[in-house]
Amino acid sequence: MQTIWDKRYARRVGRMQSSIIREILKWSSLPDVISFAGGLPAPEVFPVKEFERACSLVLSEAGPASLQYSPTEGFIPLREMIREFSAGYGIHAEVDEIQITSGSQQALDLLGRLFIDPGDKVVVESPTYLGALQAWNIYGAEYLTVPMDEHGMRTDRLPAVLEQKPKFIYVLPNFQNPSGVTLSLERRQELVELAARYEVPIIEDDPYSQLRYEGEHMPPVLAVDAETRGGESNVIYLSTFSKLLAPGIRLAWVIASQEIIRRIVQAKQGADLHTATFNQMIAYEVGRDGFLERHIELIRKIYGERRDVMLRAMDEHFPENVRWTHPHGGMFLWVILPEGVDAYELLPKAVDLKVAYVPGGPFHSDGSGKNTLRLNFSNAAPEMIREGIARLGALLKREL
Amino acid sequence: MQTIWDKRYARRVGRMQSSIIREILKWSSLPDVISFAGGLPAPEVFPVKEFERACSLVLSEAGPASLQYSPTEGFIPLREMIREFSAGYGIHAEVDEIQITSGSQQALDLLGRLFIDPGDKVVVESPTYLGALQAWNIYGAEYLTVPMDEHGMRTDRLPAVLEQKPKFIYVLPNFQNPSGVTLSLERRQELVELAARYEVPIIEDDPYSQLRYEGEHMPPVLAVDAETRGGESNVIYLSTFSKLLAPGIRLAWVIASQEIIRRIVQAKQGADLHTATFNQMIAYEVGRDGFLERHIELIRKIYGERRDVMLRAMDEHFPENVRWTHPHGGMFLWVILPEGVDAYELLPKAVDLKVAYVPGGPFHSDGSGKNTLRLNFSNAAPEMIREGIARLGALLKREL
Numbered sequence: 001m002q003t004i005w006d007k008r009y010a011r012r013v014g015r016m017q018s019s020i021i022r023e024i025l026k027w028s029s030l031p032d033v034i035s036f037a038g039g040l041p042a043p044e045v046f047p048v049k050e051f052e053r054a055c056s057l058v059l060s061e062a063g064p065a066s067l068q069y070s071p072t073e074g075f076i077p078l079r080e081m082i083r084e085f086s087a088g089y090g091i092h093a094e095v096d097e098i099q100i101t102s103g104s105q106q107a108l109d110l111l112g113r114l115f116i117d118p119g120d121k122v123v124v125e126s127p128t129y130l131g132a133l134q135a136w137n138i139y140g141a142e143y144l145t146v147p148m149d150e151h152g153m154r155t156d157r158l159p160a161v162l163e164q165k166p167k168f169i170y171v172l173p174n175f176q177n178p179s180g181v182t183l184s185l186e187r188r189q190e191l192v193e194l195a196a197r198y199e200v201p202i203i204e205d206d207p208y209s210q211l212r213y214e215g216e217h218m219p220p221v222l223a224v225d226a227e228t229r230g231g232e233s234n235v236i237y238l239s240t241f242s243k244l245l246a247p248g249i250r251l252a253w254v255i256a257s258q259e260i261i262r263r264i265v266q267a268k269q270g271a272d273l274h275t276a277t278f279n280q281m282i283a284y285e286v287g288r289d290g291f292l293e294r295h296i297e298l299i300r301k302i303y304g305e306r307r308d309v310m311l312r313a314m315d316e317h318f319p320e321n322v323r324w325t326h327p328h329g330g331m332f333l334w335v336i337l338p339e340g341v342d343a344y345e346l347l348p349k350a351v352d353l354k355v356a357y358v359p360g361g362p363f364h365s366d367g368s369g370k371n372t373l374r375l376n377f378s379n380a381a382p383e384m385i386r387e388g389i390a391r392l393g394a395l396l397k398r399e400l
Numbered sequence: 401m402q403t404i405w406d407k408r409y410a411r412r413v414g415r416m417q418s419s420i421i422r423e424i425l426k427w428s429s430l431p432d433v434i435s436f437a438g439g440l441p442a443p444e445v446f447p448v449k450e451f452e453r454a455c456s457l458v459l460s461e462a463g464p465a466s467l468q469y470s471p472t473e474g475f476i477p478l479r480e481m482i483r484e485f486s487a488g489y490g491i492h493a494e495v496d497e498i499q500i501t502s503g504s505q506q507a508l509d510l511l512g513r514l515f516i517d518p519g520d521k522v523v524v525e526s527p528t529y530l531g532a533l534q535a536w537n538i539y540g541a542e543y544l545t546v547p548m549d550e551h552g553m554r555t556d557r558l559p560a561v562l563e564q565k566p567k568f569i570y571v572l573p574n575f576q577n578p579s580g581v582t583l584s585l586e587r588r589q590e591l592v593e594l595a596a597r598y599e600v601p602i603i604e605d606d607p608y609s610q611l612r613y614e615g616e617h618m619p620p621v622l623a624v625d626a627e628t629r630g631g632e633s634n635v636i637y638l639s640t641f642s643k644l645l646a647p648g649i650r651l652a653w654v655i656a657s658q659e660i661i662r663r664i665v666q667a668k669q670g671a672d673l674h675t676a677t678f679n680q681m682i683a684y685e686v687g688r689d690g691f692l693e694r695h696i697e698l699i700r701k702i703y704g705e706r707r708d709v710m711l712r713a714m715d716e717h718f719p720e721n722v723r724w725t726h727p728h729g730g731m732f733l734w735v736i737l738p739e740g741v742d743a744y745e746l747l748p749k750a751v752d753l754k755v756a757y758v759p760g761g762p763f764h765s766d767g768s769g770k771n772t773l774r775l776n777f778s779n780a781a782p783e784m785i786r787e788g789i790a791r792l793g794a795l796l797k798r799e800l
Contacts, residue, residue: 043468246467249677270505271505
């Protein structure tokens with residue numbers, strides 16, 4: 001009842017709506033519910049033993065330094081490891097072009113802080129990652145949406161929105177959350193050409209590109225852009241250890257020009273001083289000497305199987321008037337119900353049948369997408385996926 | 401050379417000046433320099449063995465759950481531990497009135513985000529904690545300053561600034577950073593009475609109260625306020641494990657009403673989703689069963705000795721026209737040079753003599769304090785403190 005405070009919330013607080021997704025996640029954690037709702041990695045792939053070894057090593061060798069304050073930019077050996085890792089898939093950066101953040105969510109927040117004034121327009125895919133909308137709503141962003149199809153963002157629709165002078169374009173080119181769709185190489189090229197022509201820079205959010213289960217790796221938008229302009233790039237690139245090692249250590253990174261990194265450092269000083277020293281040292285010890293690359297192979301195998309199990313079960317159990325994506329990687333499938341069906345209204349009935357998903361509406365900044373839903377295939381074990389999809393299929397056959 | 405981005409920084413970025421302090425800290429880390437400049441805890445008191453034991457235990461018992469995503473509010477056993485710990489010094493809160501943050505810096509940022517609109521006035525002590533100014537500048541805060549004396553904030557000067565309808569009052573009542581001064585009990589009472597009369601709420605930042613080396617513990621401003629209003633309080637209270645366990649794990653907490661915590665949770669979701677699960681579990685395992693309280697006794701002993709060594713050395717070496725505070729706790733001493741002397745200009749000469757401090761100017765939001773400087777006594781070993789103060793004394797005798 002702190003009424004004195006109540007009158008004092010900043011105007012921008014009105015823009016922070018409580019996350020519907022989080023409410024749904026509470027539902028989906030009810031006992032016996034098979035949940036495809038979350039975006040959780042499979043806990044059984046976390047390299048627990050390697051973390052244990054790394055903790056002992058860091059505490060015995062670095063000792064107190066691992067528990068002390070440290071520079072905002074991040075632990076240099078970890079940034080060096082990220083530099084080498086990124087070079088392995090086409091991104092050539094220097095260590096001082098790499099900034100450690102407390103999860104990618106913090107990177108989104110810091111970029112919003114640096115670049116978004118109230119009323120600024122930001123181009124997003126429709127649907128897009130909800131966490132980005134959450135991060136940028138409070139800075140007063142307004143969204144220009146570009147529809148997607150099975151090849152990703154419809155770049156033919158970009159010129160019309162770029163005419164409206166947005167601050168930047170936000171794109172998740174690989175196995176997008178939520179749609180699972182990947183931006184084709186042709187469209188990557190179109191994207192960077194249009195961005196250059198209209199002088200609108202790009203934020204590339206790439207948590208999943210290394211989790212590919214079929215097809216060939218595609219060059220990051222940053223790499224495509226750098227190639228067209230001889231090394232420099234107007235792309236700010238984000239990635240994270242959340243899906244490659246573990247999310248509970250909250251470690252991610254930004255790759256950008258030194259000038260932008262310098263600004264991010266300033267913003268991060270005010271936000272949390274620096275990301276936990278200990279976690280950075282641990283992640284380095286776990287990931288070094290090729291472990292990260294070997295571990296990704298394991299994740300690919302397990303998640304790839306789960307994707308296949310889910311796709312097969314959907315073929316078997318889902319009615320014919322339902323469509324879905326066939327993602328080549330990542331953690332999510334996207335389901336499109338017939339027009340007029342509301343996935344949000346359907347959810348309580350699904351939970352009655354002990355299965356949960358996330359309705360697609362909140363991923364659309366323009367209020368569309370009511371007949372869509374997102375399914376996560378990384379978290380549940382194969383037999384649970386089969387059972388959950390059977391339950392969901394029974395519901396859809398009954399209700400549609 | 402990302403010129404496309406360069407034109408796109410948000411207006412508020414202009415308010416994020418690079419931290420002078422951080423520049424000075426780089427200087428002070430030169431070889432052979434005895435630095436009183438940082439705000440670092442003594443690394444030799446970090447409970448490294450206990451961290452090692454806790455890491456093993458958490459990874460073997462909680463296992464993958466310690467590496468998974470977790471709720472924004474924080475790990476419940478840790479919040480329960482904080483509840484009991486706080487009750488030990490006069491703060492009676494429920495677990496759902498306690499929010500875990502990624503260091504106190506994040507708490508300051510989230511509160512700025514919730515409460516500060518551009519142009520809003522905030523009451524701060526002069527001098528005040530630089531990190532708060534850094535956090536709030538980007539939200540467009542303007543500052544109303546209240547001078548301090550040896551009993552803390554001059555509450556007789558408060559009515560004049562409260563007339564100007566500030567959003568809130570920011571106070572560090574115990575062994576303030578940078579001045580080392582403690583707010584007297586009488587002034588705590590005056591503060592909460594005036595705040596209630598003018599309907600201006602309070603943020604109490606309290607990283608140091610448990611590090612008391614002489615005198616009696618004083619009730620937190622929150623407790624004084626709660627007593628006058630029968631349990632409820634208009635105070636938002638911040639504290640941290642940075643000085644009690646270790647700063648490199650980035651763990652702190654906010655105590656406030658459930659309504660305010662709910663808003664902080666929303667803001668934190670957009671900022672970094674949640675504080676690292678692993679770190680919260682580790683801190684709980686390290687701190688539980690009375691270890692935190694026993695460890696604080698050890699810190700008190702070591703820091704108390706260092707404070708005494710520094711004060712004795714200053715008595716011996718400093719010229720008569722220099723004054724300084726005699727803090728009863730915390731990590732900092734405050735030195736007042738004669739009027740007209742500029743501590744910032746003096747610093748390069750100090751570094752030539754291989755000793756460093758932080759000039760007091762940046763701690764003043766109103767541009768005053770040029771003749772002041774801050775000395776940290778927690779980080780250096782006693783013999784280093786004696787030597788450093790002798791060097792600084794020689795400089796002051798020569799230059800003043």
